[in-house]
Amino acid sequence: MKLIRVQAHGFKSFADPISLTFDGGVAGIVGPNGSGKSNINDAIRWVLGERSAKELRGDKMDDVIFQGSQTAKPMDRAEVTLTFDNKDGKNSIPHETFTISRVLERGSGTNKYYLNGEECRQKDILEIAMESGIGKSSLAIISQGTVSDIAQSTPEQRKSIFEEAAGVSKYKFKKKEAISKLEKTQSNLDIIEAKIKEIERTLIPLRKQAEKAKIYIEKSEELRDVEVGLLVDNIQRFGDIYEKLNIELEGVAESKSDLEERIKQTDSKIGQNHSFKIELENDIESLNNELKEVESRLKSIEIALSQETAREKLIEQGEIEVNKEERIKAFKKLATTYTSEIKNIDNQIEVLKIRIHENAQGLKETENEILKLNTAKSAKETDLIKVKSRLDILKQQKENNTMLYKGTKTIIENKAYFGKPLKGTVADLIKVEPEYIRAIDAVLSSATQHLVVDKSETAVKAVNFLKSNDGGRATFIPLTSIQPKSVRDDHLLGIQGHVGFVAVASDLVNTEPEFDVLKRFLLGNVIVASDIDNANKISNILERRYMIVTLDGDTIRAGGIIVGGAKDKSESLLGFDEKIKEFEKIIPGLNAQIQLLLTKINEAKNKRSQAYEFDTNLKAKISALDSSRAAKRSDLDQLEVKLASLNAKIEELDQNQIEKDEKSRNDFASLNTKKDTIEATLFAKRQSYKKLMSEIDQLQLTKDDYSSTLNNLIRSFADKITEKERSQMKVETSRERLASQYKLTFDAAADSYKLELPRETAEEIVRELREEISKLGSVNIESLEKLVEEETRFNELTHNFNESSEAKQILVKAIADIDKVIINRLVNIVNDVNPSFNEVFATMMGGGKAELYWTDPNDILESGIEIKAQPPGKNIANIKLFSGGEKSLIAISLLFGILKARPLPLCILDEVEAALDEANVVRYAEYLQELKAKTQFLVITHRHGTMSRVDALFGATMQNRGVTTMFSLELAEAKKLVKDEQKDVSEVLREQ
Template identity: 35%
Template sequence: MIFLKKFEAKGFKSFADMTKLNFDSAMIGIVGPNGSGKSNVIDAIKWVLGEKSIKSLRGKKSDDIIFHGSNSKPKSEFAEVTLTFDNTSRVLHIDLDEVAVTRRLYRGDGNNDYFINGEQVRLKDLLDVFVDTGLSKGSLGIISQGTINWFADSKPEDRRTIFEEAAGIGLYIRRKEETLRQLERTQTNLDRLTDITKELQRDIKKLEVQASKVKEYKEKKEELTKLEISIIVKDVVAANKELDYVSKMLNESRNSNITLEPKLNALIEELIIYKDKLEQSDIKVSKFSFELNEIINKINKLEIEKSIIDNDLKLDINSSDYSSKVDALYEIIVNLDKEINSKKIILDRNKNEFEIFNNQLVELDINRNDFTNSIYDLTTKNVTNKTNLTHLEDTLRNKPNHDGGSKAILNNKDALTGILGSVMDFIKCDPEHAQAITIALGKNVQNIVVNTIRDARRCIDFLVNNKAGVTTFMPVYEMKPKLIKPEHLEIMQHIDGFVGVASNLILKLEKKIQPVIDSILGRIVIATTLEAASEISKYTFSLYKIITLDGQIINPQGSITGGYTKLANDGFIGLETRIKEVKKVIESEEAQINKLRIKLKENDLASMELRNKIAERKANIFKFDDQIKNLETEMIKYKLEYEKLSKKAYEPLEGNKSEFTLINEKLNLLLNTKEKVENDLYANQNNKKLLKKKIYEIEETIDLTRKAIDKNKDIILEFDKKELKNINIIDNAKNKLNDTYKMTIETAIESYSEPLTISDNVARQKIEKLNKEIGYMGNMNMDAINELKEKSERYDKMKAEELEIAEAKDDLLNSISELDKKAHEDFSNTINKINEELPKTFKYLFGGGDCRIEYTDPNNILTSGIEVKACPPGKHINSLFALSGGEKTLVALSVLFSILKISSFPLVILDEGESALDPSNVERFANIIHAFSNETQFLVITHRPLTMEKCDKLYGATMLTKGVTTMIHVTLSDAIKNYANDKPDAE
């Protein structure tokens, strides 16, 4: 039988180079002189099969089995041996036809690696494969002189291992030992689990009481939470709704007053102007009335004088005296002519004034259009700037460039701790730097500045709990400023176009906040132009980001980002400055608008006066035109009568004037003056009427405006209180939700907007009651329910494990009982069979005598030691210890061969096992192993020719190089000639 097919060794003891032996025969002999290393083959086999004792391998420490070097070869770094077995008959406990077992050890490591067919395994796995093969430690499958001595001298309990292997119960024994260890562990685990379950039962009882209290608390708390948050939500929604209405009313009232108050001021100024004009007109009316009376008095006197003369003239005209009649007609014609000329002067003056006033009115209308257009343009700009101001103020207040997380934190700032504001709140800079600083800050502008890491963690928990977004927090006491190297800063300061380090351009920065700003802007440089930025980057080795005033960027390492960028509101930086500037512009515009409105009113007053004068002049033109026509008609009548009577044409005569003529000239002059004064008087009287009417209208409008303003003020006062009340409701709700429930208003509204089944009053009473009941419950273990659940689950698990382990224990006990039964039966049968064969083999080897095996404790076969009772021919001994070396060998061989007859080992290794025998016994030894070679493969290390003769194949061990073993195939004659020796090997 061939079981061991191949032997390969490298670096093991004296096998410096790869040594391969093909064992293709049933009986292999290994021969060689002492010290040649032939026994190292056996050591290598024992080592691969799991031998752990370095001493049994003839060494002191693990490195001793690794080739230690020679004069011609360096030492090996590892030892490796591989044995290849034919397992087609499944002798080994593994389902493979061929099994290659390898063991490897590295120098200085001390750790062994085991492989089966190249796959790493544990030593235990390897031993399980070879159990019951006769190759285990303590078996007779590997016999050396030491093995024989051990067999003879060992205790009966130790010797039974040989027979366990023969009985094939080694696997049972190993399984039983393992099962017993498992049983011990199982019992330990069972005891531990029993203690744990008892302890858990005690804990569960306590926790059930605590959990019941917590459950009641949670039920009340849950009810309270739902009611309280629902009421808070209802209050907040109502407050927000009312706040919307209040805000609308306040905005309307404030906006109304914003419009009405300037209007009132304008009306008052207008009233002052109209009253002033009225006063002036009143003075003029008095003046012109007085003048007119004076003129009328003079006219009346002249009219009386004229009427006397008129009567005389009429008498003369009607007289029969030709001369008197002609003279009277002539006098009447002269005076009519002068009166007509006087009227024409007045008419021409009225026409001229009508034209002048019309031209002035056109000019005033043009001025009015200019004033109106200017007021419209300024008002439009003013409205735009006010809208822009509102937008800027909203931007400053609402921070629309902030993401949801930042807004949520800032909106709940008062309810949290340690929040100083967003980075944007601390950024103030000159307008010329705003665009560069905005780009430098980027999204960092919305980062939240807090005092400590603990504050940041609380804020993060708040955002997580409310699913309110993400933001970056900057704890002031943890920030590590990033600054420009001093030597680089010194270089920059000498380069044209260097504006400064971004962090140094921030105005009015608190010392506490400086590390935050330095960490963001401390390594960013601002330059005037891209050329200057390039120069700075070149001289600072492209280490820093450089931003130009118009927003171009040179990045570290030299890349350039550029183009046109429009930043709304300068990126929200410098808003306060912009707001102040816009307010100044608005104030200036409103002042200009007021001035223009006053000028417009003055222009309108002037237009009104002109229209009165124009109307008066127009009436006068019609009046005097009619008067002139009537006078001319009358004059023509008198002329015709004169010319008829005098027989000559009328010609005015120069020279002394008559009294009637002088009176008429004076009267015409007075009438002319009177007409002028009347014009002025009537114009001022009309102005006065219009002014009074306008003043009345203005005063009425002022009164209505004041009432509207007062009403708006009352509304503002009333709704300011309502606004404050609703803001307080919302702020209190915000604080309550955050402090008690760690919840934002938005989350509360989203989750608790369902209407309650009870009224608000009942809900509020219920909330008060629940708060009191919860307060009375005192302290409690809030984790009791979780602990109860956890411990109950653990108890159930442990109890299940306890039952499972108890069942496993029973299974193990049953397994042990079955193993004991099987082992007892197999072991007893094997011992009986050995006792049948042993006397025969013993007699064959000894030439007589008797030998048998006995139990030291027959009542306990599975634990009993094994005693070998050997009686060589002519001797009666009580102990193997008393036998000679040769006799001990024969006894051991007798037992081995008896075992092989009933339970053949696949491989037997004999390391000079016959060295103590005499030649006749050697021959019997050789014959018997040759006979067994059909069922068992033998590997024999020998010096004895008779043994060599029986071997199918011989390998010779030699040291061609000192310290290095070489294995060669040798013939029988060469082996006997070179290696035969009756002395034992002393390697």
């Protein structure tokens, strides 16, 4: 790309239109001082977007418009147009040639820019200039001041030249824009954050009010549902009671008459039994008297016999002197008595031994029973320990969520962070009967641990939470995103009657209404069959369109894949709570069984203790009886010795006394028999009397019952009348409440509301709800709508804040990326220029070397660029240590080095060689010829060495003071023009 034409009119001293045409190479512009030749430089800079009037040697932008002269009037408009050749396509404009223009009208303050005659933005012109490398800040325009700046500036200031050469201007421009946007974004963030905080302060009380209003509405609706159902039940229930009481009251009269008749009949029976009672009392009295008489006679005989026995004993002991016969008789009688007593003792001992044996057997059985009971108790205690241990493990697993995957566990443990939007795991939200758990668990498998949330935004929030906290992975089911699944009606009808068909899986699961879509999403298109054989048949009927699962957990997937067989008995989340409840139910039963066994063990131990004590007592009794028997045996032996000595005298006993005694004994036996007969008769009479009295008491009780029933019936009549009136009032009150509070008729309420709770529970709920509503106090219902508005605004601001935060991060990253590009380009330009600079320096100086280096290579963005040079025959030194001419030559060498390394399409040199001597001017001009192959030069100069080595010359003169005229000229004319200028200067000096 090259500049082929400059046109100006009304710009500075160009009152007349000028047009300069260039053909590449090196073009020189010469003219006396003040002729306006440098205005060509200003005109080009102005078109390329210069916005500073001072840079154009003015105070304000209107100063660039022709101000007038002695021969020409001021102009109101300035216009400059540049035409470029773009055949090489280095500029992105799709034309081989293009023009850019700038126009300013006096007083308007508005600049207009044109591209190929079409108005455009200043930004468009600046981008074209930057893209081409000829922007206002680039090396495309180099003045004597630029050379001086390179020599005199600090390393940091000097770096700006390299920034332009590296083409980072557009990046710095973008960075500036990005920083500006970042500042605006941050300002916007601050404003949004302030608004968010303001809303948050409003939301805190508003949410409380809305929550209170929400609770009030919920409680009121719940109260309506329960109380209307209760009122409907009142009307139906008490209406039924009213009708029932009417019927009951009609039967009270009949019941009263029946009871009175029964009382009358019972009184008659009681009277008859009283007559029988008197007769029995007389019989009993007579028998008692007769019994007393017999008992008196028996007592007399018994005394006589006792006295005779005592006498005989005294005779035997020798205390009474009797004859030998009496003594023998007494001895025999005593012997008989002793023998009888010994036999009785032997019998008692035998009985006691039998009882000891029986007690020993019972004791053995008791010991065995205690052993069995202890064994059973130990087994139950072992079972209890196992159950409690298993229950503790299950509860600990549930409490610590040890059965959950890491991600699921992390979310559940941070449930408070997510609040209500997090509903829980699938296993938490569905309830399955025990007989269906294996089937449903086989279908859901790990999906039982999926987390259910309200919407997808909550799921995204949870995923980000897991990522930021290294919390593992989890699967989320947003309720607003899922759709229910189902089995087609015609398919369902085709299998409902088939053997082995159980149900659609979703119908076997219970959930809260809000999660109905969840169970149908997970299980709505899954069919449950009884066993794998029938499942296969059903799958064939349905052409394998659906998953079939058996009650044992075998599955036939859609498409035909069959999964089944023996399954490990691992814990299922679905049956987890049921298993805990099952174990909790077992524990009380085991405790009761253990307690019962303890009671039985204690009873058996008591029984054993009693058996031991009984055995000791029996053995003590046997020992006592053995002692008694020995004593009796000794007495009998002595008696038999005495009796043997008196045997000879037996015949001499008094036979009359024996007969007398025999008669007394016979009389005693006869009286005893009579006594027994009397007692038996008396017992029978007394039993009859007792039975009669019982009948009388029973009849009296029956009569009392009838009387009590009658009295109760009479009281009940009054109570039923009261209850009837109360029921009627209850019905009327309930109807009035339905109408006044709920604006409902009974029929409408009965159609829509039904009491599904026990009355006591419903009444308690109504009382509790009324108390809860009362405790709420004043309620702001409008806060709900206000909360929605504020939360919507809050959410929008939060969304905007998040977007702005993201934009901020993008801008921060973009600035960092731009910095990387700038650093990379600056490093590259210095690396590229260093060899060129060294080469140009050696050429311009006739030898020596030069080098660029970073003042802080660790911070390129803030680092400056320093110059070290070593002319021939001198030591290496910093540029500041050289003379003015050397500095200029070093600076020009650096500029040429940059142009050599990074050629520009156009470069304007405005008297940059002014400080050089003639020899160096020649070197300067000759080097331009070397660079012109890649760069077009416009050289503003008045040095002969430069003018003689350019490809074309243009002159600038002021034929009319204040107005510049431009023209092309030959070298001789240029020299004359310069000489005239020098002559004019000399004359002025002489005059002074």
